[in-house]
Amino acid sequence: MPELPEAETMARDLNKRIAGLTIADVLVSFDKIVASDPASFAPLLKGRSIQRVGRIGKWIKADLDSGAALLAHLKMTGQFFLGEWPGSVSSPWPPHARAAFLLTGQAEDQTLYYRDIRKFGRLRAFSRDDLRDFLSDLALGPDPLELGPGEFHRLVSSKKGRLKQVLMDQSVVSGLGNIYADESLFAASLSPVRPASALTPGEAETLLARIKSILLDAIELRGSTVGNYQGLDGPGSYQDRHKAYGKSGQDCPRCGNPFARAIIAGRSSVHCPVCQK
Numbered sequence: 706m707p708e709l710p711e712a713e714t715m716a717r718d719l720n721k722r723i724a725g726l727t728i729a730d731v732l733v734s735f736d737k738i739v740a741s742d743p744a745s746f747a748p749l750l751k752g753r754s755i756q757r758v759g760r761i762g763k764w765i766k767a768d769l770d771s772g773a774a775l776l777a778h779l780k781m782t783g784q785f786f787l788g789e790w791p792g793s794v795s796s797p798w799p800p801h802a803r804a805a806f807l808l809t810g811q812a813e814d815q816t817l818y819y820r821d822i823r824k825f826g827r828l829r830a831f832s833r834d835d836l837r838d839f840l841s842d843l844a845l846g847p848d849p850l851e852l853g854p855g856e857f858h859r860l861v862s863s864k865k866g867r868l869k870q871v872l873m874d875q876s877v878v879s880g881l882g883n884i885y886a887d888e889s890l891f892a893a894s895l896s897p898v899r900p901a902s903a904l905t906p907g908e909a910e911t912l913l914a915r916i917k918s919i920l921l922d923a924i925e926l927r928g929s930t931v932g933n934y935q936g937l938d939g940p941g942s943y944q945d946r947h948k949a950y951g952k953s954g955q956d957c958p959r960c961g962n963p964f965a966r967a968i969i970a971g972r973s974s975v976h977c978p979v980c981q982k
């Protein structure tokens with residue numbers, strides 16, 4: 706599932722390619738992909754120009770000149786790519802394409818497609834006011850890249866639950882999932898199964914520093930291509946740097962003891978029981 710570095714990569718790719726263009730038409734071939742009011746989805750977007758594409762947590766947000774916005778959560782297998790306008794919903798579409806946005810404003814029109822094999826991702830369009838209400842209801846925690854150690858310690862240590870579960874809770878910090886939580890905890894030598902409330906201020910400072918450096922390195926390498934994820938301009942390569950995530954059954958590169966696997970918050974978790982305390 707795309708996490709912060711993958712959403713950031715997709716947002717940057719999109720911003721580079723489609724900011725400044727106008728959404729001339731919208732087609733949706735799979736209705737459930739639109740999770741906001743379906744009657745207002747195309748009307749909020751049509752005729753509006755895209756000012757900027759950015760990221761909030763794992764969400765991608767395209768700001769329009771009207772103050773409205775298009776929000777996308779990629780979930781398991783959501784992707785954007787550019788192609789040719791299909792003309793209608795009954796014409797042949799590229800495989801697994803669920804929505805199409807005709808973009809004008811360059812010498813040649815382009816079509817931004819949203820593709821989703823497993824169909825868990827969702828698109829939403831909101832007016833300025835509805836966007837504010839939606840984001841307020843989402844109650845996302847701060848972005849880890851913009852967080853200081855004192856605030857991070859306060860947020861994490863005030864929660865019940867295991868450390869990894871709390872790190873993946875989007876209302877505590879937004880953007881971390883299974884991959885970057887496993888990698889950050891390994892880099893900070895902290896066990897994912899210990900209680901979050903036991904994190905000391907010093908440990909929190911180390912953990913936040915590791916989280917930031919791992920996220921920034923991953924963004925530099927266009928994220929981790931695990932499964933089918935890729936940005937608009939190609940896949941990522943941070944998966945080649947993973948030290949713990951997905952390494953169940955292998956030996957810890959630091960101490961040589963075998964990695965342990967645990968299920969935390971329903972997700973498979975890998976850690977070294979010797980070096981992660």
Ligand SMILES: [Zn+2]
Nearest residue numbers: 957960977980
């Ligand atoms: Zn170890």
